[in-house]
Amino acid sequence: MGLRTIEELCAELDEKRRSALDGGGKEAIEKQKAKGKATARERIAQLLDPGSFVEIDEFVTHRCSSFGLEDRKPLGDGVITGWGTVEGRKVFVFSQDFTVFGGSLGEKHAEKICKVMDMAMQMGCPVIGMYDSGGARIQEGTDALNGYGKIFKRNTLASGVIPQFSAILGPTAGGAVYSPALTDYVFMVDGESVMHITGPEVVKAVTGEAISAQDLGGAKAHHTVSGVAHFEAKDEAECFAQIRKVLSYLPLNNLDDAPFKATADSPERADITLREIVPVNPNKSYDVHEVISRVVDDGEFTEVQAGWAKNIVIGYARFGGRAVGIVANNADVLAGCLDIDASDKASRFVRHCDAFNLPIITFVDVPGYLPGADQEHNGIIRQGAKLLYAYSEASVPLVSVVLRKAYGGAYIAMSSKALGCDAAFAWPQAEIAVLGAEGAASIVFKNEINAAADPSAKRLEKIDEYKAEFANPYRAAERGYIDNVIMPEETRKAIFTALEAMESKRETRPAKKHGVIPH
Ligand code: HXC
Numbered sequence: 353m354g355l356r357t358i359e360e361l362c363a364e365l366d367e368k369r370r371s372a373l374d375g376g377g378k379e380a381i382e383k384q385k386a387k388g389k390a391t392a393r394e395r396i397a398q399l400l401d402p403g404s405f406v407e408i409d410e411f412v413t414h415r416c417s418s419f420g421l422e423d424r425k426p427l428g429d430g431v432i433t434g435w436g437t438v439e440g441r442k443v444f445v446f447s448q449d450f451t452v453f454g455g456s457l458g459e460k461h462a463e464k465i466c467k468v469m470d471m472a473m474q475m476g477c478p479v480i481g482m483y484d485s486g487g488a489r490i491q492e493g494t495d496a497l498n499g500y501g502k503i504f505k506r507n508t509l510a511s512g513v514i515p516q517f518s519a520i521l522g523p524t525a526g527g528a529v530y531s532p533a534l535t536d537y538v539f540m541v542d543g544e545s546v547m548h549i550t551g552p553e554v555v556k557a558v559t560g561e562a563i564s565a566q567d568l569g570g571a572k573a574h575h576t577v578s579g580v581a582h583f584e585a586k587d588e589a590e591c592f593a594q595i596r597k598v599l600s601y602l603p604l605n606n607l608d609d610a611p612f613k614a615t616a617d618s619p620e621r622a623d624i625t626l627r628e629i630v631p632v633n634p635n636k637s638y639d640v641h642e643v644i645s646r647v648v649d650d651g652e653f654t655e656v657q658a659g660w661a662k663n664i665v666i667g668y669a670r671f672g673g674r675a676v677g678i679v680a681n682n683a684d685v686l687a688g689c690l691d692i693d694a695s696d697k698a699s700r701f702v703r704h705c706d707a708f709n710l711p712i713i714t715f716v717d718v719p720g721y722l723p724g725a726d727q728e729h730n731g732i733i734r735q736g737a738k739l740l741y742a743y744s745e746a747s748v749p750l751v752s753v754v755l756r757k758a759y760g761g762a763y764i765a766m767s768s769k770a771l772g773c774d775a776a777f778a779w780p781q782a783e784i785a786v787l788g789a790e791g792a793a794s795i796v797f798k799n800e801i802n803a804a805a806d807p808s809a810k811r812l813e814k815i816d817e818y819k820a821e822f823a824n825p826y827r828a829a830e831r832g833y834i835d836n837v838i839m840p841e842e843t844r845k846a847i848f849t850a851l852e853a854m855e856s857k858r859e860t861r862p863a864k865k866h867g868v869i870p871h
Contacts, residue, residue, distance in 0.1 A: 372410045372427035376451030384451055389522060389544065390588055392432045392449035395482050399445065399519075399592045400436035407434040409464045416458060419491040426452045429460045430485075433468045435477070438599050441611070444472035447482035450522055455485035457528065458492035462499025469506040476605035478515040480595060483532060484522030500527055507534035512707035514605045517595055520545035520581075521588060523565075533580065536704055537598065537656070539591050540571035540581040547574060547581075579660040579693060597654055601668040601675040602708055610675040610710060615649045619672050619848035623647070626840035630683075630717070630755050632781045634788070637683045640665055640715060643755065644678055647844040653678065656701060661693035666701040668710075671848045677705035680715035681766065683756070690762045691722035692735040699738035702746055711749035711851055714767035717756040719788060736765065737870040743771040745867065749854030751847050754778035754825065754834065760786050769833050774857065775850035777843070778825035778834045785822040793818045 375381060375391065384391060390398065396405050413425040430452035435444045446465045448455035457465075465481070472479035488496035510516055511534065518532035519539045529547045532538045540547070548569035555561050555568065567573060574581035583598075585591035603610045623646045630638055645651040648669035655667035663685040669678050679698050681688035705712050721732060743750070743765070751774065752767040763784060767773045778784065786792065793814040794801070804810035821827070828834045838846050 368411060368427065374426075375428070375449045376426060376430075376453070380451035387544075389450070389484070391451065392447040392455075392482065392484070395519075395521060395588065395592075396432060396434075396436070396445055396447050398589065399480065399482075399595060400438060400443070401440065404436035405434055405445075406436060407432060409433050409467065412460050412464055414458050414460045414489075414492065416489075416492045416495070418493075421491050424453075428452070429458065429464065430455055431457075431461045431464050433464045435468070435471070438596055439611075441599070441604060442475065442477045443599070444468045444475075444477055444479045445482070446479075448485045448522075450484040450486075453486075453489060455483075455522065456487060456489035457485060457496055457499055458489035459495035459499050461489070462496070462502060466499075466502050466506055469503070469510060472514055473506075473510050476514060476608065478517065478599060478602070478604060479510070480517045480519065481531070481535070482519045482521050483524045483528075485524060485528060487523075487525045487528040497527075500531065503531050504534060507531055511536075512606060512703075515599070515602045515708065517598070519591055519595060520547055520571075521591070522546070525549075525551055537582040538574070538580055539583045539585065539594055540574055541585050541588055541591050542571045544588070545571050545581075575657075576659040579657060579697060582657050584659060598656075598668070601654065601670075601710070606707055606709065610708070612673045613649075613670055613675075615670065615673050617649045619845055621844055622841040623844070624841045626843060630779070630781065630840070634719075634757055634783065637687065639684045640680045640682045640688075640717065640755075643715060643843075644669065644680060647847065648678070649673065657697055661691070661697040663688055663691065664694035664698050666698055669713075671713075671844075671851055674851065675710055676851070677701060677710045677712045678715070679712060679767070681718045683717050686722060687719050688717050688757075689719055689722040690736060690739070690765060691727055692730055692732050695732070695736045695739045695765075699742035702739070702742035706742075706746040706748050709748055711751065711854065712746060712767065713847055714750070714752040714773075716752055716754045716758050716763065716766045718759065718762040718766055719757050720759045720762045734870045736761075739765045740771065741867070741869050743767050743773075746772065747857070747859040747861070749774050749851060749857050751775045751850045751854070752777065753838075753843055753847070754782040754784060756781055756783065757788070758782060758784045759788060769835075774854050775846075776833065776835050777838050777846050777850075778829065778836075779840050779843075780825065780837060782825035782828075782834075782837070783823040784825055784828040784834065789815045789819040789823055792822070 412429050414429050430449045433446045516535035517537050518535045523546045546565045546569045571584045575584035583594045629642045644653050653669045665680045665682050769776050797814040801807050801810045825837045
C-alpha cells in the first residue's frame with residue numbers, strides 16, 4: 353500500500369466518527385426512542401450549553417474476547433464522555449449508551465468514566481453521570497466488577513471536593529446503584545428510571561413478593577419511600593433543568609466560591625405577614641415553606657428530597673445574592689418532630705453544605721424526637737446522633753432562628769449555640785425549654801398535683817406557672833443561648849447582616865485523619 357493522501361486519511365477519520373456516532377446501530381437507537389428515551393449524546397446536548405460539548409475517547413473499544421464479543425467492537429464502548437459548560441461553567445460528563453450492549457459496564461467503559469472523573473478532580477469541576485445500563489457487562493466478568501470498584505473509589509475520593517450528580521435515565525441494577533449513591537445527588541425520571549439491588553424476578557424467587565420494577569425501584573418509590581432519589585422529574589427535560597438549577601447554587605469545587613446572583617430584593621425587606629404565618633398557639637400547625645419563601649431572595653427556594661421525611665425541609669436559597677443551605681422543621685408533618693429519616697436527611701445536607709462552604713440557615717420549631725418502639729429499635733439514638741455530629745463538625749457560618757418550639761435534645765440538635773451556631777435568633781413566641789409545659793409540669797410538680805384537693809385544677813395552675821417561666825425565648829436569651837430576640841418581620845435583615853458579619857469566619861480543628869460519624 354502506497355502513501356495515502358491527507359484526503360484519504362481524513363475520510364477514514366470521518367468514517368470512524370460516523371461509526372462512533374452510530375452507537376449500537378439504527379435499530380437499537382429506534383428501540384431506545386420507542387421507549388421515549390433520548391440517546392446518550394442527545395442527553396448531553398440537552399444538559400450542557402449549546403455547542404459546548406467536547407467528546408473524548410470516541411474510539412475506545414473493549415478488549416474482551418469471550419462469548420462472541422471479539423467480533424463486536426462498537427467505537428466508544430457504550431459510554432460517551434467529555435466536558436462542556438453549564439451557564440458558562442465547566443463540567444465533566446459521562447452518559448451511558450444503552451444501544452451498545454445495553455449500556456453495560458466493562459473494563460474500558462469503566463476506564464473512560466474514571467478518566468473524566470480524574471480530570472474533573474484535577475480541574476476542580478463538577479462531574480455529572482447519566483446512567484442507562486444493564487449493569488456489569490456479563491461477558492467481561494471480573495473486569496467489569498473491578499471497573500465498578502475503581503469508580504466507587506473515585507466517587508469517594510471526590511466526595512466533598514467537587515459536586516457529583518447522577519441522573520438515572522433508565523435501568524441501574526445490582527451493585528451498579530452504588531456509584532450514584534456515593535454522589536451528592538441522585539436525579540430520577542418518573543416512569544423511566546429504575547434503581548434496585550435485586551430486581552423483581554429475584555425478589556419474587558426469594559421472598560415470593562410480586563412487585564413491578566417501577567414500584568420496587570422507580571422514581572416515586574425512591575423519592576418518597578427510600579429517600580434514595582433527591583429529585584424526581586416528570587421527564588428528562590425537567591431532570592436536566594433540575595441539575596442546572598442545583599449547580600447554580602454550588603461552587604465548582606470546595607476551594608471555589610458559589611456563583612453570585614444579583615438581586616433587586618432588598619436585605620431590609622420586612623415582611624409583616626410573617627407575624628401571622630406561625631400561630632402563637634403551639635398546637636396549631638403551618639407550612640414552614642411559607643416562612644422560608646418570605647425571607648429568602650425573591651422567594652426562590654430550591655428544595656432537596658422534597659418527597660421524603662417531610663417533617664424536615666432542606667434546600668438552597670440566597671441572601672443578598674449569596675447561596676446558602678436551609679434546614680427547617682416542618683410543623684405540618686409529624687408536628688416537626690425529629691425522627692430517623694429527618695435526622696438522616698438533614699445531617700447529610702449539613703455536611704454537603706459544609707463541604708462546599710455554603711452557610712447554613714436553620715429554622716427551628718421542634719417539639720422533640722418522635723417517640724415509639726419503632727424509632728428506638730431502628731436506631732434513633734445512632735441515627736439522631738448524626739445530626740449532632742454534622743452541626744458540631746460544620747465550620748461554615750451557622751445562623752438559626754427559633755420560630756416557636758425548641759425542646760430538649762432536639763433543640764440542641766437543631767443548630768444550637770452549644771454546637772457552634774454563630775448567630776442564634778428567636779421570635780417572641782419561641783418556647784425554649786427541656787420539655788413542653790404540660791409534660792414538664794406533670795413531672796416536676798407530680799407530688800404537689802396529686803396531693804391537691806382538685807388535682808386537675810392544680811395541674812393547670814402548674815402548667816401555667818411553668819409556661820410563664822419557660823415558654824418564652826427570654827430565659828435562653830438571658831444566658832446568651834439566643835443572641836437576640838427579633839420581630840418576625842426582622843428575620844431577613846437579621847440573617848443577612850449575620851451572614852455579612854460571618855463571611856470571614858475561620859475555624860481550626862485538631863488534626864485528625866477523620867472522625868467516626870454515627871451510622
Ligand atoms: C451484557 C447486556 C447486559 C449486561 C443488557 N445487555 N444487560 N449485555 N451485560 N449486563 C444487553 C442485552 O443482551 C441486549 O443485547 C441489550 O443489552 C439490550 O438488552 P434487553 O434485555 O434487550 O433490553 P430490555 O428489555 O430493555 O432490558 C434491559 C434490562 C435487561 C432490564 C437492563 O437487559 C437486564 O435485566 N439485563 C441484565 C441486568 C443484570 O442482571 N445485570 C447485572 C447486574 S449486577 P442485544 O445484543 O440482544 O441487543 C451488577 C453488579 C455490579 O451490575 C457490581 C458492582 C460492584
